[in-house]
Amino acid sequence: MARIHTHARTRARTVTRPAAHARRRLRARLLTAAAGVSALLTATGCGAADMTKQSSPYANVGGTKSVTLSVQSWVGAQANVAVAEYLLDHELGYHVETVQVDEVPAWDALSQGRVDAILEDWGHPEQERRYVKEKKTIAPGGELGVTGHIGWFVPKYFADAHPDVTNWKNLDKYAKTFRTAESGGKGQLLDGSPSYVTNDKALVRNLGLDYQVVFAGSEAAQITQIKQFAKEKKPFLTYWYEPQWLFNQVPMAEVKLPAYTDACAAKGEKDPESVDCAYPTTPLRKYLNADFARKGGKAAAFLKKFRWTKEDQNEVAGMIASDGLSAQDAAEKWVKEHPDVWRKWLP
Incomplete structure (x- = not known):
């Protein structure tokens, strides 16, 4: 949601959900990186990595196709990410991480390449001016389709x-x-x-x-x-x-x-x-790390095409917040019921 006065930065929370076959294939490759993250968490004592300062342990490991998405704390934003994550995983074969960061720090993380995309921004003109227009480290990803x-x-x-x-x-x-x-x-x-x-x-x-x-x-x-x-x-x-x-x-x-x-x-x-x-x-917008926008292949193309309605988002959000489904289960249910919507997002 648009301009904010951040009184306390939300601790970043990394959630990984690779498919079963990918998990087996990645396990050996990720032991070293995971050990590094474990050491970081022990040192910080906060139980989660600050993604504005640390690279993802899965990014570019052994040539793995991976995407890191920033997820905001409100349920509508969680619905966006859950559906994008499900389709990136099941339709395009990407390993997906989600990281929870407050709104303004998420722009910093995106600029630094710590995350690849923000899927719901409510308008941050100062950050847009700095990173999109001046530094050109962030690229517009198009409208989400929701006002x-x-x-x-x-x-x-x-x-x-x-x-x-x-x-x-x-x-x-x-x-x-x-x-x-x-x-x-x-x-x-x-x-x-x-x-x-x-x-x-x-x-x-x-x-x-x-x-x-x-x-x-x-x-x-x-x-x-x-x-x-x-x-x-x-x-x-x-x-x-x-x-x-x-x-x-x-x-x-x-x-x-x-x-x-x-x-x-x-x-x-x-x-x-x-x-x-x-x-x-405010027409809600998506933003991508500029390098990811240029070199992110099918994942970047998919996220640029990701566009749905308020009714779509509310349907998934309601399943998560009101019906008690996990974000992953809600996304899977919506995807199975609405192929006519999401198939046009695929590159």
């Missing part, structure tokens, strides 16, 4: 009873209604992870609202709170975004903030604390 939008939302059952709440100018009227134990006597504006794209503290201050931004800590924790509020039919105000499968279970109405303008965005780029307008509607 992203961040905003403030209230549950539909509350908006139906209080329709004026959907105008930000009336929010202070409901500040006491949205108050919680965590909001310190003010209305609560529930956010997810501090590492996500958020202008909410600036918006609350610059619009003069009697609200406190409260971070749930992650998308999963935020979903848990929203579901609990909805179960009890309690009012809540939350930062949320589309596409998101949760809208199917908890219908919400958006609160209209002051209209987004290019002038507001330009001002915000120079001084994020000055933002006083709504979030933009």
